[in-house]
Amino acid sequence: MNSLSVSINSTRLQERIQTLSQIGRIGETGVCRLALSKEDYEGVMLVKSWMEEIGLKAKLDDFGNLIGRWEGSHPEAPVLMLGSHIDSQPYGGRFDGAIGVLGAIEAVQTLMEQKITPAIPIEVIAFCDEEGSRFNKGLFGSRGIIGKLEEGELERADKNGITRRQALLDFGCDPERFESSRYPEGGIAAYLELHIEQGPVLEAKGSPIGIVTGISGPLWLTVEMTGVAGHTGSVPMNMRQDALVGAAKVIIALNELARSEPGAPTVGTVGSLSVFPDSINIIPEKVSFTVDLRDIDLNRRHRLEKRLMKALADTSEEHGLSYTVREDTNSEPRYCADWIKEIMRDKASSLGIPVPELMSGPFHDALVMSYVCDYGMIFVRSRDGISHNPKEYSSIEDISLGTDLLYQTVSQLLSETQWEGAHE
Ligand SMILES: [Zn+2]
Structure with a gap:
């Protein structure tokens, strides 16, 4: 595996994964960062500091999403969004969600180091409450920004009787101001997400990473x-x-x-x-x-x-x-955009390893984003297919390959002159 060279900085990425995993840590390798909890807030603030460190303009929106923005040369253009989530299951692991957010930061930082100025704005997002374990309904932040929240959601209470409304207020968010955190129609050009597979398919194939075809x-x-x-x-x-x-x-x-x-x-x-x-x-x-x-x-x-x-x-x-x-x-099944898969396939072949294509059983924020823009996803091999558990593990070599493919994909996407016409 060491013979494969990547453009991104694996050491930096590994350090950030390690540092974030200490917040809400349980036991040796477990993580409990329930959405909108004290630990979640600490995690969000840490990731925000990294976003700012690399030069992104970072903010917490009123849905509890953390967004780091790189304006690019046309700030008014629709944004290319990269991300995932950093909340966890009550007895979760350190890779689920986290690698998608930290991998996106790494990909952006690598682009910045190459002195590239994107034509369109790029945003790295850590969506609020993807997991849904606290209020029994997930994908909150992603549904929020596209206007897909449902009646009564703010009144859902956790085991201790704390409503989502209260939890949001305690997080520093204002449900009365949701409207201002929503994206206008056409405001998001495309969405890319890197995630652990959470299943045994890639391991069984002996492949470190895979290109996702869709989400069931x-x-x-x-x-x-x-x-x-x-x-x-x-x-x-x-x-x-x-x-x-x-x-x-x-x-x-x-x-x-x-x-x-x-x-x-x-x-x-x-x-x-x-x-x-x-x-x-x-x-x-x-x-x-x-x-x-x-x-x-x-x-x-x-x-x-x-x-x-x-x-x-x-x-x-x-x-x-x-x-x-x-x-x-x-939710109905949603398929990844062909043109994004095409770029990923092309870039993956230059990595010199076979990169299989597979469906996602678990849902992800990408499922929500698919309703407003084209999307693509990259999976990283999970050891024994385990996730939502402290035993969840993906090697830094595999994560680096996935992050590199994310970086290559973004880079290619930005350089495509027909970019505006490539999607509906
Ligand atoms: Zn996840």
Whole structure:
């Protein structure tokens, strides 16, 4: 790997990744930087100081996004945006999101060192609350800047009852001023994101980096099933309306549905469950759980969702339960722009290694940005495919290659004279 030379500065990049990982650090390699938390703020301020150090004009917008801007020779032109996020899962790792923001800073710094003046403005962005684990709804900052927030989002509360509105205010943001942080239509020329793969595909292929073809669409639901509580010692089995037994059957149904079409990349998961009253000797009265269903093929996902709803209805009837379903997120698959993939392919071939193309199962801020501009993504190999965990690991050699491809792509993109006409 050392034989591959890159234009970016790996040592500098590695130092920044290491320094940022100390904020909200848990154990040896874990990170907990929940969105809009004290640790998140500290991280944002650190990254902001690096942006300023290299000469970007940096600010925190009212959605909690950190933006570093390089004006270029036509400040009024649509911006080329590069970025990702620096918030983490509660028990997360140091690479998810972070390499996309720090890699973008590195790519820009390398361009600056080559005395290039971009024709259009370049912005490096660390989006606020990509993960969604604190308020059960992610991609907040990216949805914010393109005007895709939903009714009632600011009133969503975390486990401690703190609403997003309050958390934003505590972060120094003003929800009353959201409008001023939005981008006008056509204001973003293109978006590029570097990210860890968070899956095992690149490792299995023996490839350090990959070019993303698109992002599969997640459906997130919260299901609540309600039965009747009772003493576990006195209510006979045939007279029970046990909400947890019903929920267990639906969870298994989801697992089986997601496997039902051989070869399909469909994935279905229940990752969170809460039982009321949660006691050893009371029959569960109420259970709520999350559903996460993803697919590249939207029609197939719709079909599976219908079958899941039928399993929910049938099980509820069988066990005398009532239920509600709340849709938290519903995104369709979104494909990367061909012309950006073309540049990446071209640049990757000059790196002298095969760079495979692959879909993204996880969603990213790029998914949101795809609604307002063309986008491209680069993946970096994840060891054992692990992410959202302290064991998450990508080598600095791999990250450097990914960052270099990002840099090469930006550089090429800026030098294209037909740039204005290359996208709709
Ligand atoms: Zn991420």
